[in-house]
Amino acid sequence: MNIVVGITGGIAAYKAVQVVRELVLAGHDVHVVATEAALRFVGAPTLEAISRNPLGTDLYEGVADVRHVALGQAADLIVVAPATADFLAKLAGGQAGDLLGNTVLASRAPLVVAPAMHTEMWQNAATQANIATLRERGVITVGPAVGQLTGADSGPGRMSEPSDIVRVALAAVATKDLEGLRVLVTAGGTREPLDPVRFIGNRSSGRQGVALAEAARDRGAEVTLIAAHLEIDPPHGIDLVRVETAAELAAAVADSAADADVVVMAAAVADYRPEAVADGKLKKESLGTAVTVRLVQNPDILRSLTSGELTPTRAAGQRVIGFAAETEPDDDRFLAIARAKAERKGVDYLVLNRVGWHEGFGTPGNEVIVLDRAGSIVGEAAGDKVSVAHRILDLLV
Numbered sequence: 001m002n003i004v005v006g007i008t009g010g011i012a013a014y015k016a017v018q019v020v021r022e023l024v025l026a027g028h029d030v031h032v033v034a035t036e037a038a039l040r041f042v043g044a045p046t047l048e049a050i051s052r053n054p055l056g057t058d059l060y061e062g063v064a065d066v067r068h069v070a071l072g073q074a075a076d077l078i079v080v081a082p083a084t085a086d087f088l089a090k091l092a093g094g095q096a097g098d099l100l101g102n103t104v105l106a107s108r109a110p111l112v113v114a115p116a117m118h119t120e121m122w123q124n125a126a127t128q129a130n131i132a133t134l135r136e137r138g139v140i141t142v143g144p145a146v147g148q149l150t151g152a153d154s155g156p157g158r159m160s161e162p163s164d165i166v167r168v169a170l171a172a173v174a175t176k177d178l179e180g181l182r183v184l185v186t187a188g189g190t191r192e193p194l195d196p197v198r199f200i201g202n203r204s205s206g207r208q209g210v211a212l213a214e215a216a217r218d219r220g221a222e223v224t225l226i227a228a229h230l231e232i233d234p235p236h237g238i239d240l241v242r243v244e245t246a247a248e249l250a251a252a253v254a255d256s257a258a259d260a261d262v263v264v265m266a267a268a269v270a271d272y273r274p275e276a277v278a279d280g281k282l283k284k285e286s287l288g289t290a291v292t293v294r295l296v297q298n299p300d301i302l303r304s305l306t307s308g309e310l311t312p313t314r315a316a317g318q319r320v321i322g323f324a325a326e327t328e329p330d331d332d333r334f335l336a337i338a339r340a341k342a343e344r345k346g347v348d349y350l351v352l353n354r355v356g357w358h359e360g361f362g363t364p365g366n367e368v369i370v371l372d373r374a375g376s377i378v379g380e381a382a383g384d385k386v387s388v389a390h391r392i393l394d395l396l397v
């Protein structure tokens with residue numbers, strides 16, 4: 001997507017760099033338009049390096065390309081962060097005295113603004129009237145948040161966190177093709193305790209599952225995320241159920257799966273758990289030099305869902321997506337293992353990826369192949385985990 005990030009002259013401009021960064025990492029082509037005042041807070045080289053595009057400030061640069069309207073016309077989305085009281089006033093008044101004003105006025109793209117200013121300025125009747133006018137015209141506002149401001153004061157006026165701004169902005173342009181659907185996603189790695197301080201776990205970071213939950217939410221679905229151990233914060237705007245073990249995950253899936261239209265089993269579930277869990281910390285003094293831990297098999301949650309054992313009923317037309325992470329290096333054998341798994345698990349789609357010591361886990365990117373139940377390849381995706389999530393949802397749609 002072609003995104004213009006407008007930056008106006010407030011101290012929160014330093015955080016706008018992070019907004020640009022997150023949008024670039026999500027695979028978007030980002031053009032920064034900063035006001036003269038913004039450049040007193042953050043440097044042009046920083047913005048050009050992070051956005052990977054030339055910075056726009058001067059209305060009279062690039063005149064031959066009619067840049068004062070070209071940027072706005074080409075944009076699929078415009079995000080202004082921070083938006084000062086002065087910028088909001090100019091926007092409400094339809095002023096186009098600088099490149100950012102021209103860009104915004106010359107665009108039909110959704111406009112998201114993240115106001116940031118001192119509490120008194122935010123609560124001033126003029127600012128409130130301007131923001132009401134802008135909202136009425138369809139401008140989407142994020143924040144301001146309540147919290148510490150630049151000085152010793154705190155209150156409403158703090159710019160929302162960059163990740164929240166990015167989330168709201170991307171949701172504004174997402175197609176709502178999952179509107180009215182309930183989507184259940186499991187993510188992260190389960191942990192099977194040995195004693196109160198130790199567990200057997202796995203290297204799943206939960207990033208792909210979280211990206212699927214976010215993507216489904218942005219496309220209008222009502223999302224429940226059952227999260228085993230995650231290395232990242234869970235998303236906002238979804239129902240979150242935290243679990244530790246495979247047994248807890250199974251119980252949570254049993255609670256939510258019956259009326260889910262889509263179940264996405266992205267969690268890395270332990271196949272085995274220690275047979276006995278010690279009440280107190282295990283001590284090497286009493287265990288000796290070698291220890292044997294007997295493991296017993298966990299139920300296969302996915303299999304029991306598709307076979308109908310897990311829930312008394314399932315929503316009509318429920319679609320189930322399973323995941324398979326394999327270390328098999330040979331392509332043919334890799335696909336054969338996955339085809340057998342798709343059939344055994346009874347899923348509608350199986351998302352495959354290679355994992356190993358240095359691939360698959362904890363990385364921002366992923367590369368997947370999607371099989372249907374019959375084992376035919378129905379799609380492939382590579383890129384950051386959010387784009388991979390959208391591609392998987394595209395196939396589902």
Ligand code: C5P
Binds near residue numbers: 302303323
């Ligand atoms: O058999 P394998 O663990 O490779 O299968 C992976 C798929 O099965 C994933 O979708 C995972 O969430 C699910 N699974 C499960 N219950 C288990 C093990 C895996 O639902 N005990």
